[in-house]
Amino acid sequence: MLKIKNLKVELTAKGKSILKGVDLSVEAGSVHAIMGPNGSGKSTLSYVLSGREGYTVTDGSVTLDGTDLLDLEPEERAALGLFLAFQYPTEIPGVGNMTFLRTALNAQRKARGEPEMSSGEFLKEVREKSRTLQIDSEMLKRSVNVGFSGGEKKRNEILQMIMLEPKLCVLDETDSGLDVDAMKLVAKGVNELRHSGRGFLVITHYQRLLDHIQPDVVHIMVNGRIVKSGTAELALEVEKNGYADMMVELAE
Amino acid sequence: MTISSVTEVMDDERSVKDGVDQETVDAVQKISSYKHGWETDIETEYAPKGLTPDIVRLISEKNEEPDWMTEWRLQAYERWLQMKEPDWAMVDYPDIDFQDQYYYARPKSMETKPKSLDEVDPKLLETYEKLGIPLKEQLILAGVEVDEEDIANRKVAVDAVFDSVSVGTTFQSELKKAGVIFCPISEAVRDHPELVRKYLGSVVPMSDNFYATLNSAVYSDGSFVYVPPNVRCPMELSTYFRINAENTGQFERTLIIADKGSYVSYLEGCTAPQRDTSQLHAAVVELIAEEDAEIKYSTVQNWYPGDEYGKGGIYNFVTKRADCRGDRAKVMWTQVETGSAVTWKYPSCVLRGDDSQGEFYSIAITNNYQQADTGTKMVHLGRNTKSRIVSKGISAGKAQNTYRGLVSMHPKAKNSRNYTQCDSLLIGDQCGAHTVPYIEVKNNSSRVEHEATTSKVDDDQLFYCRARGMDEEEAVALVVNGFCKEVLQELPMEFAMEAQQLVAISLEGSVG
Ligand SMILES: Nc1ncnc2c1ncn2[C@@H]1O[C@H](COP(=O)(O)OP(=O)(O)O)[C@@H](O)[C@H]1O
Ligand SMILES: [Mg+2]
Numbered sequence: 001m002l003k004i005k006n007l008k009v010e011l012t013a014k015g016k017s018i019l020k021g022v023d024l025s026v027e028a029g030s031v032h033a034i035m036g037p038n039g040s041g042k043s044t045l046s047y048v049l050s051g052r053e054g055y056t057v058t059d060g061s062v063t064l065d066g067t068d069l070l071d072l073e074p075e076e077r078a079a080l081g082l083f084l085a086f087q088y089p090t091e092i093p094g095v096g097n098m099t100f101l102r103t104a105l106n107a108q109r110k111a112r113g114e115p116e117m118s119s120g121e122f123l124k125e126v127r128e129k130s131r132t133l134q135i136d137s138e139m140l141k142r143s144v145n146v147g148f149s150g151g152e153k154k155r156n157e158i159l160q161m162i163m164l165e166p167k168l169c170v171l172d173e174t175d176s177g178l179d180v181d182a183m184k185l186v187a188k189g190v191n192e193l194r195h196s197g198r199g200f201l202v203i204t205h206y207q208r209l210l211d212h213i214q215p216d217v218v219h220i221m222v223n224g225r226i227v228k229s230g231t232a233e234l235a236l237e238v239e240k241n242g243y244a245d246m247m248v249e250l251a252e
Numbered sequence: 253m254t255i256s257s258v259t260e261v262m263d264d265e266r267s268v269k270d271g272v273d274q275e276t277v278d279a280v281q282k283i284s285s286y287k288h289g290w291e292t293d294i295e296t297e298y299a300p301k302g303l304t305p306d307i308v309r310l311i312s313e314k315n316e317e318p319d320w321m322t323e324w325r326l327q328a329y330e331r332w333l334q335m336k337e338p339d340w341a342m343v344d345y346p347d348i349d350f351q352d353q354y355y356y357a358r359p360k361s362m363e364t365k366p367k368s369l370d371e372v373d374p375k376l377l378e379t380y381e382k383l384g385i386p387l388k389e390q391l392i393l394a395g396v397e398v399d400e401e402d403i404a405n406r407k408v409a410v411d412a413v414f415d416s417v418s419v420g421t422t423f424q425s426e427l428k429k430a431g432v433i434f435c436p437i438s439e440a441v442r443d444h445p446e447l448v449r450k451y452l453g454s455v456v457p458m459s460d461n462f463y464a465t466l467n468s469a470v471y472s473d474g475s476f477v478y479v480p481p482n483v484r485c486p487m488e489l490s491t492y493f494r495i496n497a498e499n500t501g502q503f504e505r506t507l508i509i510a511d512k513g514s515y516v517s518y519l520e521g522c523t524a525p526q527r528d529t530s531q532l533h534a535a536v537v538e539l540i541a542e543e544d545a546e547i548k549y550s551t552v553q554n555w556y557p558g559d560e561y562g563k564g565g566i567y568n569f570v571t572k573r574a575d576c577r578g579d580r581a582k583v584m585w586t587q588v589e590t591g592s593a594v595t596w597k598y599p600s601c602v603l604r605g606d607d608s609q610g611e612f613y614s615i616a617i618t619n620n621y622q623q624a625d626t627g628t629k630m631v632h633l634g635r636n637t638k639s640r641i642v643s644k645g646i647s648a649g650k651a652q653n654t655y656r657g658l659v660s661m662h663p664k665a666k667n668s669r670n671y672t673q674c675d676s677l678l679i680g681d682q683c684g685a686h687t688v689p690y691i692e693v694k695n696n697s698s699r700v701e702h703e704a705t706t707s708k709v710d711d712d713q714l715f716y717c718r719a720r721g722m723d724e725e726e727a728v729a730l731v732v733n734g735f736c737k738e739v740l741q742e743l744p745m746e747f748a749m750e751a752q753q754l755v756a757i758s759l760e761g762s763v764g
Contacts, residue, residue, distance in 0.1 A: 050719045051718075051719070052715050052719075053711070053715070073718065073723070073724075074715065074718040074719050075718045075719075075721050075722055075723050075724075077719075078718070078719055078720055078721035079721055084719055086716070086719075089716070090710075090712045090713050090715075090716035091713075092713050092716070092717075092730070092731060092734050093734055093735070093737075094733070094734030094735055094736070094737030094738070095730055095731070095733065095734035095737075099730075100717075100720075100730070103722060103726065103730055104717070104720035104721045104722060105721075107720075107721040107722045107723065107726055108720075108721035111721065143734065143737075144734075160720065164720070164721070
């Protein structure tokens with residue numbers, strides 16, 4: 001469903017090249033993981049997929065179910081079913097978490113020509129879905145991400161993901177900064193969303209998340225390229241030996 | 253006639269009258285995001301153009317006023333002749349020719365005063381209905397999402413002022429039972445002279461400033477409220493001001509008295525048709541809170557702001573002041589200022605009684621070429637008095653937004669406190685925000701705190717919203733509403749929703 005071909009990206013302001021030809025396909029119903037050292041371009045990939053400003057695509061293409069994503073505005077990509085769980089979710093003071101979620105949900109529905117969700121229906125859904133993630137009503141009322149702990153922010157991203165029911169979920173280091181219990185909650189949320197029509201791209205630094213979310217394919221990204229792809233085994237290997245081997249291979 | 257067909261008729265009339273083709277009209281309407289720019293086609297009776305003692309007498313006569321009122325007006329007129337227009341505000345507009353406009357405009361159908369709403373010209377009733385202000389009783393202000401049960405049972409009494417006259421006031425009998433007087437001020441002058449004479453001009457003296465003095469001479473109507481001792485007004489009161497006639501100034505006067513231990517919450521709304529020439533609106537509002545009384549005064553100001561090139565729009569030069577006359581009196585001003593080409597307005601509190609309190613919550617949004625110079629004055633005279641100011645200024649386009657505030661602690665105002673918070677938000681890089689605080693502390697037991705911030709709409713916040721599916725305008729509106737939250741939550745719930753939508757509408761076209 002997601003097809004990335006020879007994607008090359010540089011920072012618009014500095015002209016610095018970050019992604020140097022990424023090829024990746026995520027099929028419906030599968031979970032792909034991307035691992036790699038800090039600074040290798042994982043977050044950049046997630047931002048380019050979702051349409052953030054500041055990056056120039058110099059080559060390659062990205063399609064979601066055949067639609068060219070790169071020409072679309074961020075909100076159009078979201079309405080098509082792309083979701084990014086941010087590595088650093090943004091705080092929006094004064095905007096209630098529920099108001100935010102409802103505005104987003106109805107904006108997507110409107111863009112797709114679907115009827116808006118009534119406030120009653122929305123409340124029911126949110127209450128039900130936040131329970132799985134142990135998000136209480138107090139947290140739903142607070143301003144978006146303001147004063148949230150790291151773990152609360154990440155759980156909130158997953159709540160948004162569950163409510164918005166995207167086709168392709170990109171999770172950028174959703175596990176970092178989480179304790180084991182919080183990570184299990186997040187994994188449970190993701191696993192409940194696993195579905196034959198939905199794809200996942202899980203960016204992570206650590207193998208441990210993949211104990212809870214079993215990936216079908218693991219990719220290793222180093223210095224703006226995917227240098228190796230394999231099964232879940234690959235993640236274990238990286239955990240044991242680090243990326244040094246691959247960096248060396250690359251240098252050669 | 254249904255509301256939608258009224259719309260069509262009104263739009264058609266306009267295209268014929270202005271001699272422009274429908275295409276132009278449509279194009280203009282598409283550009284403008286102002287939703288209340290249509291006019292009501294109604295026969296209007298004007299007093300001759302210009303300002304003379306005869307015009308002052310004529311207005312007084314139309315209102316069937318007693319001699320003392322006429323004299324008061326004439327005295328104001330004499331004072332006004334000797335005054336100069338203030339020029340210290342950070343606003344810039346062409347000279348106003350005070351002899352080239354009308355000071356009195358009344359729908360012909362209002363010549364004989366309707367005895368009840370049933371007798372009011374249906375075109376006038378439709379006008380308010382179209383604005384979302386139903387004058388039929390038992391209805392709350394429209395535009396509100398009624399999902400809380402409690403709101404369904406709430407009532408709002410409305411006084412509808414159209415150009416120079418009050419068209420009708422709802423719920424009068426129910427209010428009367430509670431002892432509350434809520435009527436057009438023209439009626440109060442005739443029916444309750446003892447109250448009007450005691451309080452009129454006692455907060456904003458006749459010669460207070462250029463515009464207030466002008467208003468004292470030519471004010472045509474407005475609302476009057478009296479809440480007797482220890483009465484909690486059983487519903488929200490509101491006045492809806494509509495300017496319709498061309499080249500006409502609206503000069504209304506509001507007088508609200510909360511007697512000892514009483515409480516009242518009052519809302520004010522205003523709109524005007526979209527026109528190329530600017531129109532003057534110079535109102536005076538006086539609030540008196542006696543011992544232990546509390547007044548909440550909320551405004552949602554949505555006068556026509558002019559087009560995106562700065563043409564037309566209302567000049568909104570308003571004097572609003574509250575006197576916390578008794579001990580422990582409390583006044584709260586909340587304003588959402590989204591309209592007008594030029595706004596000059598400083599709702600103030602004189603904290604005379606010991607332990608009295610004044611609060612000012614303001615959102616001022618300026619877009620395109622709008623200019624707003626607004627703020628408040630908190631004058632602490634009594635001991636242990638407290639004031640709180642929260643101002644949120646938002647500028648977009650080429651607009652200028654100035655907060656101007658005075659906090660004054662007099663020698664006797666021992667142990668008094670003020671807290672001021674002024675936040676400015678800029679959208680784009682061609683607009684301006686200015687904060688001009690004046691602070692005078694004349695005793696050493698009082699404390700004044702002032703905090704000010706200026707920020708830009710944050711790209712990360714906008715991207716986060718857009719990545720969740722909102723378009724850019726929706727994202728800006730959401731972030732700005734969040735920025736205004738502390739003020740929005742002070743509005744009565746009937747107005748809070750409307751105000752939120754207004755925030756969104758007034759920022760249309762500010763991004764992209
Ligand atoms: N806005 C930016 N300004 C400067 N450098 C950036 C910016 N965004 C990314 N980079 C650089 O791009 C590289 C890739 O970063 P990133 O995609 O965040 O990596 P990862 O998520 O894999 O840690 C890093 O060298 C980082 O410093
Ligand atoms: Mg990263």
